[in-house]
Amino acid sequence: MDEEIAAAIELLRAAGTDTEGVEAKAAAGGFPGSALLKSISAFANTGTGLILLGVDEESGFEVVDVDASQLASQLAQVCRESIEPPVSAAVEIVEVEGKQVVAARVFELPADQKPAYVKNRGMNRGSYVRVHDSDRQLTTYEVSILLANRTQPRYDAELVLEATLDDLDGALVDAFVARLRANKPSTFRDATAQETLLLVGAADRDDGGALRPTLAGLLALGRYPQRWHPQLNVAVVAYPTPNNEPLADGTRFLDNVAIDGPIPRMVVDAVAAVQRNLSRRSRVPSLFREDEWDFPIEVIRELIVNALMHRDLSPGARGAQVRIEIYPDRLEVHNAGGLFGPVSVRDLGVRTITSSRNARLSKLLEDTLLPGTDGPVAENRGSGFVTLTRRLEAVGMGSPIVTDEVASFTVRLSSTSLLDDVALDDLERFDTSGWSDLQRLVVALAAREEHVSNERVREVSGAQASDVGAAFVGLRQLGVLERMGQGRGSSWRLVPGASVQPAQGTEAPPLAGAPRARRAPTSEAPQARVLLHSLTESPASAAELHHRVEIGTKRNVLYWLHRLEDEGLVAPTAAKRNSPANRWRLTDAGAALLEDIEG
Known part of the structure; x- marks a missing residue:
C-alpha cells in the first residue's frame, strides 16, 4: 500500500488540490474533527475514497510529522461511533518520504443503507456527498431520494385521480395493444384494451372502482400529461456562448422551447429541436465531402429517452423538467434523480446493467411505438449507454461525460473542436500512439494557451481532477510537460524543445529538437x-x-x-x-x- 499512497500524493501535487477520491489533512495539531467527519460521510455516500492524515495541502501536499498511532486510533473510532450507520474503513500507517502517514480507505455503503450521516448533526443536516475536491451537505430532497432508493420506488404506479381513460391517446393505445397481442399472444391475444391496460399497469381502479390511468400510463400513452403535471416535459435551450453569457446585442438564447405531450412524442419533437440547433461538419475522405451532424442523432435520441424514462418522479421532483442545453462546444442532458440501484458511473458504457427507478414506465415503453417508426421507444435491456458510447467512439468522439449528484444526472457530449486541424498539427511532433485522449487534449490545450491548470482542463473536458492529475504526471514522465509553481495556483506547460516521444515498446525517438518527419504535401x-x-x-x-x-x-x-x-x-x-x-x-x-x- 505504501506505493499506492505515494502515487496518490503525487497525483494531489500534480492536481494542486484534493480530488474527488482523496482528502488530505495535515493533522499536525491533532485529529481534524468535524471537517473529517464530513469527508467520511461523503465518501460513504458517493464512492469509496481515501483519507490521508499527515499530508499538508497548504504546503503543496508535503508530508509532515504527526502522531500517527493516535490519529489512526481516533480515525477508526469515529468511523464506528460518529457516523450512522457505522462506516467500514481500512486504516493503516504507511511510511512516505521517511515520515508516517495515516491512510484510511472509506468504503461506499450499499444503496439500501444510505445515507451515512454525522450522528450529532442528524440525517437532514449531517449527510454529505463528494463533489470534486470538497464535501457538500445534502439537501432534504436529496436525503429523501437516498431513502426512497433503499427499495423499489413506485411513484410511477400512482393513480392520476383527476384523469380517466379518455385522457389516453387512442392511436398510441391501439398501437400498444396490437404490439402486445402480436408479441405476447398467450397473454394478450384475447384481452380487451381495458384489460390490457390493467394487466400492464397503465391503469388501475381507484377506491370507488373507477378506472384511472397511472402516472406511467399517462406519460407513455396520454394525450397531454402536462395537464396534471406541467413540468414533466422537456426544455431545449440553445446558448450562443459556451459560458451562458449573452451576445453583445443582448441575445441570451438562440432557441428556447418547451416540449409537451406523452414521452413518445416528446422524444421525436426534442430530437427535432436539438437537430435544428446543430450544424453539419464536413468529413472529407476524398475530394467530395461527407456531411455529418455535430453529434450522432441516434445518440441524442438515446440520451433523451434515458432522461425521460429514468428521471425521478417523486412529488418533490415533479417541478423539474428534463433539460437539453446546447452550447457551441458541447451538448448537455439533465434530469432529476441520480443513478438508481446497483449502477455506478464506472459501469456506464462498459457493461450492461438493468436497473430502473421507474420499473412500470420502463416496461410500458418497451411496447410503446416511437412515432414514425415500427420500433419501441426503449429496449429496456440496460444496453443503451454501452451502444451510444460505442457509436461515439465509431465517429471519433470521446466518451460521454457523466455527472451523478444524487438529485440530478447529467450527460455531457463535448465537441471535438479543440482537436481541430491546428491542434493536430501541434501534436504531429509527438508519437501519441500510447497516449490517452485526455493526454492529447492536454497537450493541444497547452500548445494553444501556453499554460494550463487542472481546473482549466476540467472545464474543457469535464474530466475529474484525479484523471487530469494523472494525465499531467504521465506527460511529465514522458518529458512533454513541466510544472510551474506549487499547490492550487500551479500550472503546466510544454517542455521547451520537447518533440517525439515513444509509445511503450517502441524504439528510441530522435533527440529533442530534431526536425520532425517530412509532412505530406498540403495538396x-x-x-x-x-x-x-x-x-x-x-x-x-x-x-x-x-x-x-x-x-x-x-x-x-x-x-x-x-x-x-x-x-x-x-x-x-x-x-x-x-x-x-x-x-x-x-x-x-x-x-x-x-x-x-x-x-
Whole structure:
C-alpha cells in the first residue's frame, strides 16, 4: 500500500488540490474533527475514497510529522461511533518520504443503507456527498431520494385521480395493444384494451372502482400529461456562448422551447429541436465531402429517452423538467434523480446493467411505438449507454461525460473542436500512439494557451481532477510537460524543445529538437482539395469559404489556406491577409494542380 499512497500524493501535487477520491489533512495539531467527519460521510455516500492524515495541502501536499498511532486510533473510532450507520474503513500507517502517514480507505455503503450521516448533526443536516475536491451537505430532497432508493420506488404506479381513460391517446393505445397481442399472444391475444391496460399497469381502479390511468400510463400513452403535471416535459435551450453569457446585442438564447405531450412524442419533437440547433461538419475522405451532424442523432435520441424514462418522479421532483442545453462546444442532458440501484458511473458504457427507478414506465415503453417508426421507444435491456458510447467512439468522439449528484444526472457530449486541424498539427511532433485522449487534449490545450491548470482542463473536458492529475504526471514522465509553481495556483506547460516521444515498446525517438518527419504535401490533404475546388467558383473570404465547405471552424479554414499559400496554390487579393476586403483566389499553380487531380 505504501506505493499506492505515494502515487496518490503525487497525483494531489500534480492536481494542486484534493480530488474527488482523496482528502488530505495535515493533522499536525491533532485529529481534524468535524471537517473529517464530513469527508467520511461523503465518501460513504458517493464512492469509496481515501483519507490521508499527515499530508499538508497548504504546503503543496508535503508530508509532515504527526502522531500517527493516535490519529489512526481516533480515525477508526469515529468511523464506528460518529457516523450512522457505522462506516467500514481500512486504516493503516504507511511510511512516505521517511515520515508516517495515516491512510484510511472509506468504503461506499450499499444503496439500501444510505445515507451515512454525522450522528450529532442528524440525517437532514449531517449527510454529505463528494463533489470534486470538497464535501457538500445534502439537501432534504436529496436525503429523501437516498431513502426512497433503499427499495423499489413506485411513484410511477400512482393513480392520476383527476384523469380517466379518455385522457389516453387512442392511436398510441391501439398501437400498444396490437404490439402486445402480436408479441405476447398467450397473454394478450384475447384481452380487451381495458384489460390490457390493467394487466400492464397503465391503469388501475381507484377506491370507488373507477378506472384511472397511472402516472406511467399517462406519460407513455396520454394525450397531454402536462395537464396534471406541467413540468414533466422537456426544455431545449440553445446558448450562443459556451459560458451562458449573452451576445453583445443582448441575445441570451438562440432557441428556447418547451416540449409537451406523452414521452413518445416528446422524444421525436426534442430530437427535432436539438437537430435544428446543430450544424453539419464536413468529413472529407476524398475530394467530395461527407456531411455529418455535430453529434450522432441516434445518440441524442438515446440520451433523451434515458432522461425521460429514468428521471425521478417523486412529488418533490415533479417541478423539474428534463433539460437539453446546447452550447457551441458541447451538448448537455439533465434530469432529476441520480443513478438508481446497483449502477455506478464506472459501469456506464462498459457493461450492461438493468436497473430502473421507474420499473412500470420502463416496461410500458418497451411496447410503446416511437412515432414514425415500427420500433419501441426503449429496449429496456440496460444496453443503451454501452451502444451510444460505442457509436461515439465509431465517429471519433470521446466518451460521454457523466455527472451523478444524487438529485440530478447529467450527460455531457463535448465537441471535438479543440482537436481541430491546428491542434493536430501541434501534436504531429509527438508519437501519441500510447497516449490517452485526455493526454492529447492536454497537450493541444497547452500548445494553444501556453499554460494550463487542472481546473482549466476540467472545464474543457469535464474530466475529474484525479484523471487530469494523472494525465499531467504521465506527460511529465514522458518529458512533454513541466510544472510551474506549487499547490492550487500551479500550472503546466510544454517542455521547451520537447518533440517525439515513444509509445511503450517502441524504439528510441530522435533527440529533442530534431526536425520532425517530412509532412505530406498540403495538396494531398482532402481539406485542402475541398478548398481548392471551392475557389474555382470565385475568390472568397475565409468566412465565405467556412460557410461553403464547413471543414471545422473558421480557424481551421484559415489554417489550410495559409498552408496552401505557403505552397503557392492560393493567394490573398489584399496586401493584408486579415483585411475585411481580402479574398482568397486560386493561383495558376493551384488551377493547374486541380486539372491534374481531376484528369
